[in-house]
Amino acid sequence: MGRRPCCSKEGLNRGAWTALEDRTLKEYIQIHGEGGWRNLPIEAGLKRCGKSCRLRWLNYLRPDIKRGNISEEEEELIIRLHKLLGNRWSLIAGRLPGRTDNEIKNYWNTNLSKKVQTQSTSKQTHKQSTLSKSKRILINPTPQARVPPPVRTTESCVVRTKATRCTKIFFTSEEPAVVNEFVVEKAPESDGLLSDFMADLDVGGLCLSEFLHSDFSDLYRFDDNDAIRLDGNSDNNNDLSPQISSDDPLLFHGENIEHYWTGVDCIQRDAASDLQSLATFLNAEEDWLGE
DNA sequence: AAAGGTGGCAACCGCAATATA
DNA sequence: GTATATTGCGGTTGCCACCTT
Structure with missing residues (x-):
């Protein structure tokens, strides 16, 4: 049985x-508000x-x-956001008031x-020599620990293409493992071909996807050891460098992230491993936008 | 002037998440 | 817990204006 079409296309x-x-549409929505899209055409005529x-x-x-x-500012922002978020147009659009995901x-x-392609080609040589000095967490697994991912696009920084809610991740290590707070379990639906396991990323009520979708400055901060901590004092939005308390819940730690991702091959590895640069970027972005 | 090619954009499609019965 | 409906998303398509030959 196929999926029922959203509506009859006839007529x-x-x-x-x-x-x-x-x-007609505008007037209807101005009176009745948004929503109820299925019945809207009938009621609006x-x-x-x-x-x-x-x-x-x-x-x-x-x-x-x-x-x-x-504008040039918007263009630059789109490029930077796309570098970190990939084709998640709705998220990018959310940071550009008045712009739609379709437009972007x-x-x-x-x-x-x-x-961007032209720029990256010209910068390729320079990047090779400077990458090792960057602050971002690099994934440098040993060859034997890595299994080539089943599917990879030519894009290096982005894997995720759909705005799906992620509470599970796939990886291809041989043995299930417990890494920090993560509960790692074998996926029951694993087809055996890819030796997939799944790691539940719900950590203290905040899962990775929520972290990625959230307003970073409200949620995280880095301590002196580059650990990412949940910000228990989210009311203090203007203070971008709050004091770290040892009581704050530890979310991710740089070393642990590196260790974790080194042993696994995750479909969202790139996004997660770059949490710090993303967070740093978003902070800078807020300064830049004067928010 | 006509034909063909190209790029930009609006709209459509199918899928997945979420809500509701 | 399951089925169905609704909503939202990103990828793709098709139309149209403009450009080139």
């Missing part, structure tokens, strides 16, 4: 929206699929949409991807 308009349709209405509203009709070209995605595909 529905498709393609570009007319001014009348736009007006639109011959459109609910999904189509939602998309039209979010990407075009919403009053807070920013029109006009993407299109802008990336048409302009920035080529631009």
Whole structure:
């Protein structure tokens, strides 16, 4: 049995929206508010699929949409965010007020991807020589400990392509292990071909995905040993260098992260191993944006 | 002027997460 | 606990305007 389509396509308009349709949708949402997309077309008298209405509203009709070209500042921000977050356009859009994920995605595909590719090619030689000096945590596994990942894109920094909620990760070590607070268990649905195990990343009520999706400065801070700690004093948003208490819950520690990722091959390894640079970046970003 | 090629953008599609019955 | 509905996301497609030959 296949999945039921979201709506019957029969008798529905498709393609570009007319001014009348736009007006109808806008007026309806102004009166009734967003949501209930499935019934909206019927109640509003639109011959459109609910999904189509939602998309039209979010990407075009919403009053807070920013029109006009993407500024140099925005462009630079997109590039930097994409470097760290990958194709998670909704997350990137969340940091660019008035811009939609679709707009950013299109802008990336048409302009920035080529631009970045050109830049990275020219910087390649220089990068090779300076990478070892950077502060980011490098993954440098021993050859025998590593099993080549089953699927890898040519992009080096981003693996995740869907905005999926992640409370499990895959890795390919031979034996299950307990690493720090992580409870490591064999995935029951493991097909045996990849020797996959799963590690539950729920740590004290905060899982890695929440960490990645959260406002970093509200959640973490680094202590003198580069350990990432949950910020117990999240009210103090303006203080970006709070005092660390030994009572603060330890979330990740640089050495442990390196140790952990060295032995495993995780689909989100790159994102997680770069937590510190991401966090540092987001802090800098907030300063930069004057927030 | 016409034909073909290219790029930008809006819209569509399918999948996955979440909510609800 | 399961099935179904709804919502949100990223990837892809197709249209259209512009450019080149």
